[in-house]
Amino acid sequence: MSLRILVAELICYAGFLPFVMIEDPLLVLLVAVLISMLAIGMLRYKKDFWLQLKSEFSQNMGQAFGMAIIIALSFPLIVAGNPYWLQVTNLAMLYAMMALGLNLMTGRAGLVCLGYAAFVAIGAYVVGILTLKVGVSFWLALIMAGVVASLFGIVLGLPALRVKGHYLALVTIAFGLIVQELLLNFESVTGGTNGLINIPSPQLFGFDLSTPLNLGFTSLPFQANFYYVIIVLLALSVFFVNRLSHSFFGLCLNAMREDQLAAQCYGLNLTKYKLLAFAIGAFFGGIVGGVYAGMINFIAPENFGFQQSVLVLSMVIFGGLDSIPGAVFGAIILTVIPEKFRAFDDFRLMFYGIIIVSCLLFMPQGLLPFKHRIITTKPKEQEE
Structure with a gap:
């Protein structure tokens, strides 16, 4: 275990x-x-130290993330008396999972998606429908949410086979609007503008997650239950996306992003890889939507509008396109900081717009830029 990484993470946590x-808010700003x-100041005068620390994090990414998860497990104990910030942290981690899914589509595969919130709504x-009206177990319904969202991702991916660039962006916007209109008009199933109310909370080994968690020496609010569930899902998501990104499949998505014609000339099946990118990215959105429904117990179409898609895209761009740590940190930062300035909530969308423009102008690679893969081949040994 690297002591330097552990100390750096503890300082950030502190x-x-x-x-x-x-x-x-003024003290927060200060x-x-x-x-x-x-x-x-430290970046300017301690460049060598930061370069060494960055290199150490890059070489031990799995170890660093594992230590961060262990440190984060103590958060509910520290803020046990403040359920509000536990809920905000839960939402931040859900946004991080959404950012990972969108980053797979847009950052790695180069498929611009401005209707990602539609997949979250579907999940x-x-x-909501399976648990409230059919009586299906939450965990089975959660898997179904991911699968159904993936199927809709394939449906969205079909037009992507014929268009690209800003035309694809328009198609994804239209997809998001279509899903929202369907949710509004199928009132007998979706509840229309009233949404779905009193969605059952999930149960785990007979324990209802909507009840406080009694640890004996202290009692934690019910948000802590969802905190631990979501942090496990986030860890699994990061692990899966990281393995996927460093596989041959991830390399193919990168090739498709850089030059579709060249990738096709090298024999890549663009149809297959585009549909898989949309399906896998949509799966994360479906899972997030399912967890959100079980945690909040109420959903309505306006919770999944275009503004949410812009928000997730802002997180991806701010963190760094195709950067897994960037997607996670971008989501956390852009969820937590606005909550400290809720007095300016009416300007939130403008705030995210300014972030996107500023990043594109002054920090185009994002907060934690993606480290390009270097593929090397060893020459075959000559036969004697």
């Missing part, structure tokens, strides 16, 4: 906790400015 617990100035309504 800086995050006061930021969450401070309530005064703390954010001080931390930013400190980080910029949420599959879980």
Whole structure:
């Protein structure tokens, strides 16, 4: 275990906790400015140290992420008296899973999707309908949510076979609007504008996750139950996406993103890889929607509008296209920081727009840029 990585993660965690617990927006802004100035100063005068630390993180990404998960398990114990921030953290991790799915589509495969919230809506309504009206177990319904969202991803991927660039972006926007209109008009199934109310909470080994968690020495609010479930799902998602990205399949998606014609000339089946990229990316959205429905117990079409798609895209661009750590950190930062400035909630969409434009102008590679893979081949030994 790398002591340097552990210390770096503990310092970041120690800086995050006061930021969450401070309530005064002005004081929060002051703390954010001080931390930013400190980080910029250290980056300027300790370049060698940061380069070594970055290299160490890159070489031990699995170990670093594992240690981060273990550290994060203590968060509910520290903020046990503040269920609000537990809920915000739950939403941040759900957004991180959404960002991973969209990053697979847009960042790795180069398929621009501006209707990603539609997949989340599909997953949420599959879980809501199956658990509320059919009586199916939440966990079975959750798997079905991912599968159904994947099927809709393939449906969306079919037009993607014929268009690309901004035309594809328009197709995905239209897809999101179509899904939202269907949810509004099929009132007998979806509840229309009223949505679905009183969706059953999930149960795990007979324990209802909507009840407080009693640990003996302390009692945690029910949000802690979902926190631990979501952090496990996030860890599995990161593991799966990381393995997928470093496989031959991930390399094919990169080739398709860089130059579709060249990839096709090398024998890649673009039809198969485009449909798989949409299906796998949509699966994460379906799972997130299902967990959200079980956690909130209420869903409505307006929860999954175009604004949510723009939000997830902002997280991906801010973190770094095709960067797995970037997608996770981008989602967490752009979920937590706006919650500290809820007085300006009406300007939230403008805030995300400014972030996208600023990143494209001044930080085009994002907060944690993707490290390009270097493929080398060893020459065959000459036969004697």
